[in-house]
Amino acid sequence: MSSAIKSQYKRLIKSGDLTPDPAQSAAIDVLIKLEGKIYRSQSFWRQFLGISPRVYGLYLWGLPGRGKSMMMDLFYDQIRFPSKRRIHFHTFMAEVHGYVKQWRESDAKTRKTIFGTHKGDDPIPPIAGLIAKRSKLLCFDELQVTDIADAMMLGRLFEALFARRVIVVITSNRAPDDLYKNGLNRDLFVPFIKMIKERMKVWEVTGPKDFRLDRLKGAKVYFTPSESDAEVAAFNALWAKLTKNLTETGAHLEVNERQLEFRRAAGPLLRASFAELCAANNGAQDYLAISERFTTVFIDYVPRLSVDKRNEAKRFVTLIDALYEAGTKLVVLAEAEPADLYPKGDGAFEFERTVSRLEEMRSEAYLAKIA
Incomplete structure (x- = not known):
């Protein structure tokens, strides 16, 4: 047969x-x-x-x-x-x-x-x-x-x-x-x-090759501005490239008896909006669980942040810290470059570390690291 x-x-x-x-x-x-x-x-x-x-x-x-x-x-x-x-x-x-x-x-x-x-x-x-x-x-x-x-x-x-x-x-x-x-x-x-x-x-399954890493090498992983049709198309194309031959099923995580639901996940890749991740009442343990579960995270539509969104900014800082420490690969569609996301206001000083990490996480050296 x-x-x-x-x-x-x-x-x-x-x-x-x-x-x-x-x-x-x-x-x-x-x-x-x-x-x-x-x-x-x-x-x-x-x-x-x-x-x-x-x-x-x-x-x-x-x-x-x-x-x-x-x-x-x-x-x-x-x-x-x-x-x-x-x-x-x-x-x-x-x-x-x-x-x-x-x-x-x-x-x-x-x-x-x-x-x-x-x-x-x-x-x-x-x-x-x-x-x-x-x-x-x-x-x-x-x-x-x-x-x-x-x-x-x-x-x-x-x-x-x-x-x-x-x-x-x-x-x-x-x-x-x-x-x-x-x-x-x-x-x-x-x-x-x-x-x-x-x-x-x-x-x-042995072998030294990480095929998803191969697809990320040399790729652009920070897309801005998010209103640009070309940038949105390129962001979507990279997701399609990395998830090719995978089934997009969504994901469920349980953290301290709380349920986290994500509609878009394929194997070890997650795609979620800034609002899902940072406007919701998520904390450090949630972001650690995400960093443990996924090797690559796509974040849709990161806005410019201001004082009236200081809580969202704090959560974003915590999220990026968790992903960075875990060596998680990050792909971002944002309204502005990292340095212009939260340039002033309460919490802007603490946000400078996040700017630095976002810049490093888009570098070839970071993308080549094995988590």
Whole structure:
């Protein structure tokens, strides 16, 4: 049986949308093998005779920019599967916590309506049952565990999903052994790591090349004025270039029990407006979470700031500090050059550091740094 994944990968190479890369090619081969296993497991006669092999999935990890999200999207788009879902891992876990709350707060009738059962005090089995009923293939992008509540839940949840024959594909910047490193009560998380290594194919996407960084090298990343059609078009074109072959899904972050929702995100890239980031009541912890989650941030429509927008200016200072310290790549569409964004007024002195950082973050030296 020919591989749709292999055919599409070859088409992307031939069209120039992808650059030939040995590390990516090796990872594609692993995805092709998974594709074959899935189709063999779906064979009517194998299932009828009870010899259908158990397929657990793939854990694809490596440094940012190696094409993991792109390859998972290619796999997801080409695989023929009756019920599948691609979702960012943090969004998935936020949904799971929502289900836990529903289970605990609902009466028997509501539980029965949502989960198909109402019995028991443990929410994990009915939640796993609901997830498995809706999707037999789950593709998780950017698995990263920093929350103790997630860490305590993951082992039992995945055990229950695997028992229901759900196939899982995961991308992560971290090797399984480095997940939740130095986290609180990490010994309770170790069984989840063991489960990944025993039941899933673990594959590192090696190679020294960061393909997104290649696309940023020599690129203009600070666009002004924001009213210029040409500057807006160039800003949009760079976003399209960096997100090519990625799925724009949006993003959900939970910070200290607060929910941050962004409509435009693709893999490790975020696009948000100045108003979303700095007019809203966000603080340092929110910006740290953004800098940890995303390697590149596009900010739309940064206005000239004045005393009446001193709070927005303070938040912008905090945001740029967080992104700069994390080595996050920044692309800005602004009303003015950095030095002219907030030249005078209360807080203008503190803003001078931000001016300096904005200038450095648009330099080739900063863009060439590995975060």
